[in-house]
Amino acid sequence: MRHVGEMADDLRVRAESAYAAGDFEGAVEAWEDLHRLMVEQDEPRVAAEAAAMVAMYLMMDTGLMAPVRGWMRRADRLLEGVDEDPAHAIVAMVRTYERFMCGDMAAAQTNATRAIAIGERLDVVPAVVIGRTCVARLTIFEGRVEEGLVLLDEVGALLMSGGADPLTTGMMYCEIICAAQGLLLHDLAAEWTDVMERWRHGLAIGGIHGRCRVHRAEILRVTGTCEEAEREAVAACDELRPWMRREFGWPLVELGNVRLRAGDLEGADEAFLAAHEHAWSPQPGLALVRLAHGDVEEAAAMLADAIERPDQIPSKERPPFGPLRLAPLLDAQAEVAHAGTDLPTLERSAAGLRDIAGTYRGPMLGAAAALAAARLALLSGEPDEAATASTRAVADLVDVGAPYETAKARLVLAQAHADAGRTDAARREWESARSTFASYGAVLWAERVDRLLLEGDVAPVDHEQPAPPSTAPFTRHADQRIVAWGDQSVAVRDLKGLRHVERLLARPGAEQHALDMVTAEEGGGPGAVGRSPGLLVLDEAAKAAYKRRLADIEEDLADARACNDPARAELAERDREYLVAELTRAVGLGGRDRTVSDAGERARGSVTRSIRYALDRLAEYHPAVAGHLRRHVRTGLYCSYEPDPLHPITWQL
Numbered sequence: 347m348r349h350v351g352e353m354a355d356d357l358r359v360r361a362e363s364a365y366a367a368g369d370f371e372g373a374v375e376a377w378e379d380l381h382r383l384m385v386e387q388d389e390p391r392v393a394a395e396a397a398a399m400v401a402m403y404l405m406m407d408t409g410l411m412a413p414v415r416g417w418m419r420r421a422d423r424l425l426e427g428v429d430e431d432p433a434h435a436i437v438a439m440v441r442t443y444e445r446f447m448c449g450d451m452a453a454a455q456t457n458a459t460r461a462i463a464i465g466e467r468l469d470v471v472p473a474v475v476i477g478r479t480c481v482a483r484l485t486i487f488e489g490r491v492e493e494g495l496v497l498l499d500e501v502g503a504l505l506m507s508g509g510a511d512p513l514t515t516g517m518m519y520c521e522i523i524c525a526a527q528g529l530l531l532h533d534l535a536a537e538w539t540d541v542m543e544r545w546r547h548g549l550a551i552g553g554i555h556g557r558c559r560v561h562r563a564e565i566l567r568v569t570g571t572c573e574e575a576e577r578e579a580v581a582a583c584d585e586l587r588p589w590m591r592r593e594f595g596w597p598l599v600e601l602g603n604v605r606l607r608a609g610d611l612e613g614a615d616e617a618f619l620a621a622h623e624h625a626w627s628p629q630p631g632l633a634l635v636r637l638a639h640g641d642v643e644e645a646a647a648m649l650a651d652a653i654e655r656p657d658q659i660p661s662k663e664r665p666p667f668g669p670l671r672l673a674p675l676l677d678a679q680a681e682v683a684h685a686g687t688d689l690p691t692l693e694r695s696a697a698g699l700r701d702i703a704g705t706y707r708g709p710m711l712g713a714a715a716a717l718a719a720a721r722l723a724l725l726s727g728e729p730d731e732a733a734t735a736s737t738r739a740v741a742d743l744v745d746v747g748a749p750y751e752t753a754k755a756r757l758v759l760a761q762a763h764a765d766a767g768r769t770d771a772a773r774r775e776w777e778s779a780r781s782t783f784a785s786y787g788a789v790l791w792a793e794r795v796d797r798l799l800l801e802g803d804v805a806p807v808d809h810e811q812p813a814p815p816s817t818a819p820f821t822r823h824a825d826q827r828i829v830a831w832g833d834q835s836v837a838v839r840d841l842k843g844l845r846h847v848e849r850l851l852a853r854p855g856a857e858q859h860a861l862d863m864v865t866a867e868e869g870g871g872p873g874a875v876g877r878s879p880g881l882l883v884l885d886e887a888a889k890a891a892y893k894r895r896l897a898d899i900e901e902d903l904a905d906a907r908a909c910n911d912p913a914r915a916e917l918a919e920r921d922r923e924y925l926v927a928e929l930t931r932a933v934g935l936g937g938r939d940r941t942v943s944d945a946g947e948r949a950r951g952s953v954t955r956s957i958r959y960a961l962d963r964l965a966e967y968h969p970a971v972a973g974h975l976r977r978h979v980r981t982g983l984y985c986s987y988e989p990d991p992l993h994p995i996t997w998q999l
Contacts, residue, residue, distance in 0.1 A: 595626020609790020
């Protein structure tokens with residue numbers, strides 16, 4: 347018979363190996379087995395440590411805090427009357443982030459201090475690193491930004507020295523980046539993302555790879571191009587799907603943000619609503635999609651509700667409470683209020699952003715506050731004041747290297763010049779914004795600026811569109827494609843995206859599934875990929891684990907009610923609602939398991955990117971026909987070519 351110590355070691359190895367191999371539920375189950383074994387063997391220290399590890403793993407990847415609290419209560423009971431040892435440091439370490447994510451900053455500070463003290467005395471490195479990281483983030487939230495950033499740099503130096511284990515290192519790199527992102531310090535976030543990216547190859551385990559991809563997508567969304575950011579966001583979703591439960595809403599929201607900027611409103615809407623299904627707030631992105639569709643009233647209502655009742659779902663990826671969480675909502679609200687000429691709301695959002703930027707100083711927060719002030723000045727009939735404020739915003743955003751935000755700020759500046767009668771200055775800003783949008787990949791927004799130029803009677807002299815012809819060749823010869831529009835004909839390299847367009851032009855007005863288009867390009871029959879049975883939404887192990895966590899939630903709910911803690915009871919009830927919804931979603935009619943296939947999303951992204959890339963290349967040789975196709979080709983899960991009813995074209999294919 348094997349010694350109990352050997353069995354315990356085997357369970358530790360099983361837990362760590364399962365997590366590294368992508369089996370999250372297997373990892374949690376191994377820690378649970380170790381806890382039960384140590385309770386049976388009357389080894390309270392090891393049993394408490396195992397309980398804390400169950401809690402930590404659940405906290406990292408599920409966002410369900412009621413089961414986390416249940417396991418932490420087990421750990422606390424086991425350590426009652428036990429002399430201080432490394433298990434106490436581990437329990438304090440996990441409790442630190444449980445309290446941090448639930449918004450109890452005083453308790454988080456107390457536990458962080460305890461984790462650091464015990465960890466330093468007994469050489470428990472993870473407790474020291476995680477405790478210090480939490481202290482740094484708490485310092486920032488208190489408004490002592492510079493001091494907090496210095497503390498984060500110290501943690502980062504410790505991580506770079508290789509002093510912590512891979513799981514702790516990856517999670518705390520993620521925390522440093524999240525702290526920088528919360529302050530909109532994208533240059534700092536980019537530096538640490540590069541460090542994490544170099545470190546993760548060969549060292550990162552579990553979901554750390556996917557988390558790094560989300561951070562890269564966030565950086566590329568600000569400083570790169572739409573195509574680069576979407577590619578990284580889609581890859582992050584693919585990698586994190588096996589890991590995250592509720593927190594899977596984080597990469598989905600990032601994907602929605604990228605698609606919104608690209609002008610893929612349907613795709614952005616899909617991503618934001620999918621995040622909402624995971625109980626993750628899709629705001630302000632979903633409201634901005636509504637604004638892009640012209641529904642100002644619904645966008646305003648969404649943002650008013652999100653600001654009045656901020657999302658209380660615990661998260662490591664976003665500021666867990668306070669003004670920094672409200673800043674993006676107020677920024678969007680200022681834009682929507684300006685579009686709806688809602689002066690009182692704009693005054694409130696501008697004041698809120700001014701206060702936040704005054705406390706948490708940084709160029710992008712300052713630019714957001716300046717833009718809100720500029721919009722307020724425009725509605726108040728003070729264009730010169732608006733020009734001053736928006737010029738300041740443009741300068742800050744140019745320095746940061748944020749092209750999309752810069753282009754949006756230039757639109758406000760252009761409007762200020764136009765309202766003041768400075769037509770030439772307005773035209774220059776609109777032209778610059780259009781050029782920036784186009785190079786960034788925000789095609790829809792570039793086209794909208796074109797309309798602004800035309801409506802404002804300040805159209806650029808070299809940007810006139812020829813009248814559409816009645817017929818237009820779009821033929822392929824070997825590896826070249828002949829494209830003509832009126833008297834101009836060009837030969838360009840035939841690309842996959844142009845072949846996708848050809849299939850759409852062959853059936854004007856008809857929707858074609860992205861899967862069928864990919865299959866046709868690869869030589870298969872229609873629907874061949876789409877008939878794949880897909881993966882289970884939740885496998886049997888996951889469903890059994892969810893049911894165990896429901897029992898933990900009921901215990902936490904009963905304890906919260908007994909302690910007269912309505913806030914904790916509300917959070918526990920939300921956890922229960924989420925798990926019940928997930929279990930319901932996983933079971934179809936007649937009790938059959940539902941499946942989900944990644945193929946559709948991959949096909950959708952592949953077709954969209956291929957068409958965008960091809961039209962960008964075509965625009966270098968024939969901007970008129972490329973512009974027409976950009977306006978009339980619809981991409982998404984279903985793609986189509988919607989002909990102009992006033993000027994129908996017969997395409998020669």
